[in-house]
Each structure stands twice: as structure tokens, then as C-alpha cells.
Amino acid sequence: MDDIKEKEMDTSYMERLIEFRNKSAIKRKRLKLAPIERGYTGHKMGGQSLGSPHPDYPEFDSRILELKVVATMTATKGRFRRFSALIATGNGEGVLGLGAAKSTSMRAAIRRARDRAFLNLLSYSIKENRTLYHTGHVKQWHSTIFAIPKMEGHGLVCHRVLATICRLVGIKDMYAKVEGSARNYKMVVQGFLKLLRQQKTYQEIADTYGLHVVEFTQDRDMYPNVLASPKTSNLIERIQESLMSAQPQDITLNGQPVKRVKPLTHPSQRSIMMVSNAPNYTKFKKPQDTSIFLDDLVDQIDDDEAEDVQTLLAEGERDLDTIMVFKGRVPRIKTKPRPFYWNLPGNVKRREENYRYRNREDVERERAAYKDLDAHFASQ
Incomplete structure (x- = not known):
């Protein structure tokens, strides 16, 4: 019978065993993010x-x-x-x-x-690498998206998913409203990408309609700024000239006949397409009392509105958003409602006390400017 002999201990095996035991005993913690x-x-x-x-x-x-x-x-x-x-x-x-x-x-x-x-x-085409070229409106399944370009420094005021998409694509200034199904993220994203694909550059718009795209903004004292000019012949002038004549010719735009309507002014005075950014610098007017914030696009007046581009152009319409998106309709938008405490006695009293200081900052700024001017002229 062979004797049982004791062999040398495998130290490497014992070290690996101890290391494995120590790792399994430690509870894994979730990675904490900023x-x-x-x-x-x-x-x-x-x-x-x-x-x-x-x-x-x-x-x-x-x-x-x-x-x-x-x-x-x-x-x-x-x-x-x-x-x-x-x-x-x-x-x-x-x-x-x-x-x-x-x-x-x-x-x-x-x-x-x-x-x-x-x-x-x-x-995707982005204006100045920061915003949209014009207002956009799209409906994807049960989600309705309404987007407006804003001035530089405005930021992103929109749905959190749309804000993420805008940062990835390069849009920095935009306002967007999502109505209907706002939790169906897939449809919201697909609708917004469809809205981006519908954006046209000012040069494309000028070539399509044969008009000069001109911008009017209050920060420039409504001084016209030509953004794009048509490379082709001005089709709109030929259309209005034929409409003003006694025997109009058969003229088509994009393969569709143009209806005969009475133009507003002479074609030489209406050969531009206006891009107005007034909502960026002025407050919205008080809307009519309604319980619906933005119920799609509604008719502007009770009469039949022209919903085709050819009729709008022939009637003399030159607003870019009206021609490209609204087509004779306007969005139903209202400002943020006042808080519940607005008419409480304490808040009314505080507003009355602060009413005398309403122009204090402007007056102090004006006095500082005059003081600097006096010092400048005195030094000369």
C-alpha cells in the first residue's frame, strides 16, 4: 500500500481564490452621473x-x-x-x-x-446654423407640431425631445408647440424631421415664385434687407400683368392654371416677398376668448379663403409664412395666462406701490449716458 504524501501548496491558486472571494463580497454600486x-x-x-x-x-x-x-x-x-x-x-x-x-x-x-x-x-438646411428659415406646421399621426424661428439668443422653447433633436442638428433658437399626442415620441420626432425637410432656403423660394425675398425687422427700423433674388424671369409680374389686361393670357405656375382675380396694386409695386420677424420683438395681441390654445390652423375670416398658392399670389399676398405654411389661415396662439394671485389684494397693492418706479431703470440709464456725454465734451 502506497503512503499518502503531502505536496507543496499551490500559492497562485490560493491567491486567485482569495481575490475572487473579495470581489464577490463587495456590493456593486450604481455609477453616479453628474x-x-x-x-x-x-x-x-x-x-x-x-x-x-x-x-x-x-x-x-x-x-x-x-x-x-x-x-x-x-x-x-x-x-x-x-x-x-x-x-x-x-x-x-x-x-x-x-x-x-x-x-x-x-x-x-x-x-x-x-x-x-x-x-x-x-x-437638413438651417438658417445661419441656428434657426429655421420660415414657420413650419406639420401633422404626424395624432401629433401636431407648430414651429417658429426666433432671433439670436432666444434659445429653445419646445418639447424636451425636440430640444434634444435641435441640439443634435444645430438649431439654437426656436419656439415649437406640440399638441395632441405629445407622449408618442416616435411620431413627434418623425413629424419634426418632416418639418425640417419641408424647409426651403430663401434662394429656392425666390426661384420658385420669381419674387425677391425681403426681410423687415424692427431692430433695423423696418429697413428692407434683400435676402435672395430670383435667377429666373419674374413669373408673378407676368401673371398680374395678364390679370390686369382686358384679355388675359393662359398662364400656368408649376403646371397649374392661375385663377383670374383682381390684383391689389400694380405688379411693379408688389414684386417682393416679405419676411417679417415682428413677433420676435413685439408682444402678441390679445386673442379672442377661447378654451383652445392651438387647435390646428383656423380660418382667418368667415369668407372662403384662398388655400392655393397661385390664387394667393395673384391676389397680392406677399407674406412668406402665409404663402408657404398658413395659406390664408392663422394659428390660434395666446400668451401665457396671468397667475392666480394676480388680482389678490396684496398683489394689487404691491403693483400700485411699484407703479411710480416703472421707468426708473430707463431714466437712470439715460442720465448715465448724458453724464458720460457731458464729461466727454468737457474734456475736449
């Missing part, structure tokens, strides 16, 4: 950044728009759950891609959606 990196809320990944989708393109950034659990009932497996991810990728210079994917694993769904977004990149 408040600015937590996305829309602290307990979901919506709005968080995933970084660049490809190492060769560091200028791109990916954002999670929606990450949720979906389920389908099957006959064999019962309730089959999966993760659904909606991710957008952009470089902030007019290039954006959207991707959606599903998987039983959350990481796999995010990875697939990010890769698909990088493969679906499209280019």
Missing part, C-alpha cells in the same frame, strides 16, 4: 448621451430619446418582454440620423439603435 448628464429624469436613460457612434467621427453625438420595455403575448412563451430604444445621432451642423431597435437585452437594443441611426444620416 446632474447635467442624467437626461430628462434621474431614474430613466432618456436624454442621456452615448458619445460618438464611431471612433473616426468624434464630432458626432448620440442621445437616447426613449428607452422602454414592450411586451407581446405569445401562445408558447406567454408574455414576451423586450427593450425598445429610440436614438438620434448628429454633429450639430445640419446632419442628423434616427434609429430604433428592439432586443431582449437593454445594451443590445441601445447598440443596434445607435448603429442604425448612424447609417440613416440625412442633411
Whole structure:
């Protein structure tokens, strides 16, 4: 019978065993993110950044728009759950891609959606790399989106998903209102991308309608600023000349006949298309009392409005938003309502006390300016 002999202890094995025991004993903690990196809320990944989708393109950034659990009932497996991810990728210079994917694993769904977004990149036209060219209105399924370009420094006042899309595509100043289904993020994003595709540059508008695109703003004292001029012959002047003549000729615009209507003025005085940014600098007028904030686009008057571009142009309409988007209609928009405490006795008394100081800042600024001017002339 052989004797049992004791062998040398394998120290490397014992070291690996002790290291594994120590790792398993430590409880894993969730990675804590900075408040600015937590996305829309602290307990979901919506709005968080995933970084660049490809190492060769560091200028791109990916954002999670929606990450949720979906389920389908099957006959064999019962309730089959999966993760659904909606991710957008952009470089902030007019290039954006959207991707959606599903998987039983959350990481796999995010990875697939990010890769698909990088493969679906499209280019969009942006005015001055900061805002839209003109007002946009689109309806996607049960979601209605109404977007207005704003002046520089206004910021993004819109739905949080639209704000994320705007930062990825490069839009910095815009106001947008989403009505209807605002929680269906996929339809909201698709509708907004459709709105961006409908944007036309001022040169394209000038070439299409044969008009000069001129901007009037109050910060320039309503001085006309020519943004684009048509490269082709002015079709609108020929249309109005034929309408003013006794025997008009058969003229078509974009393959459609133009109705004969009485023009407002002589065609030589109406050969421009106006771009007015007055709402950016002045307050909106008080709207009519209504319980609906923005119920699609409503008729401006009770009479039949001209809804085709040819008739509007022949009638003398030259406002860019009216021709491109509204087509004889206006949006029903009202300002933010006053707070509940506005007419309380204490608030009314405080407003009356502060009424005498309403122009105090302007007067102090004017006095400081005159003081500096007096010092300047005295030194000379």
C-alpha cells in the first residue's frame, strides 16, 4: 500500500481564490452621473448621451430619446418582454440620423439603435446654423407640431425631445408647440424631421415664385434687407400683368392654371416677398376668448379663403409664412395666462406701490449716458 504524501501548496491558486472571494463580497454600486448628464429624469436613460457612434467621427453625438420595455403575448412563451430604444445621432451642423431597435437585452437594443441611426444620416438646411428659415406646421399621426424661428439668443422653447433633436442638428433658437399626442415620441420626432425637410432656403423660394425675398425687422427700423433674388424671369409680374389686361393670357405656375382675380396694386409695386420677424420683438395681441390654445390652423375670416398658392399670389399676398405654411389661415396662439394671485389684494397693492418706479431703470440709464456725454465734451 502506497503512503499518502503531502505536496507543496499551490500559492497562485490560493491567491486567485482569495481575490475572487473579495470581489464577490463587495456590493456593486450604481455609477453616479453628474446632474447635467442624467437626461430628462434621474431614474430613466432618456436624454442621456452615448458619445460618438464611431471612433473616426468624434464630432458626432448620440442621445437616447426613449428607452422602454414592450411586451407581446405569445401562445408558447406567454408574455414576451423586450427593450425598445429610440436614438438620434448628429454633429450639430445640419446632419442628423434616427434609429430604433428592439432586443431582449437593454445594451443590445441601445447598440443596434445607435448603429442604425448612424447609417440613416440625412442633411437638413438651417438658417445661419441656428434657426429655421420660415414657420413650419406639420401633422404626424395624432401629433401636431407648430414651429417658429426666433432671433439670436432666444434659445429653445419646445418639447424636451425636440430640444434634444435641435441640439443634435444645430438649431439654437426656436419656439415649437406640440399638441395632441405629445407622449408618442416616435411620431413627434418623425413629424419634426418632416418639418425640417419641408424647409426651403430663401434662394429656392425666390426661384420658385420669381419674387425677391425681403426681410423687415424692427431692430433695423423696418429697413428692407434683400435676402435672395430670383435667377429666373419674374413669373408673378407676368401673371398680374395678364390679370390686369382686358384679355388675359393662359398662364400656368408649376403646371397649374392661375385663377383670374383682381390684383391689389400694380405688379411693379408688389414684386417682393416679405419676411417679417415682428413677433420676435413685439408682444402678441390679445386673442379672442377661447378654451383652445392651438387647435390646428383656423380660418382667418368667415369668407372662403384662398388655400392655393397661385390664387394667393395673384391676389397680392406677399407674406412668406402665409404663402408657404398658413395659406390664408392663422394659428390660434395666446400668451401665457396671468397667475392666480394676480388680482389678490396684496398683489394689487404691491403693483400700485411699484407703479411710480416703472421707468426708473430707463431714466437712470439715460442720465448715465448724458453724464458720460457731458464729461466727454468737457474734456475736449
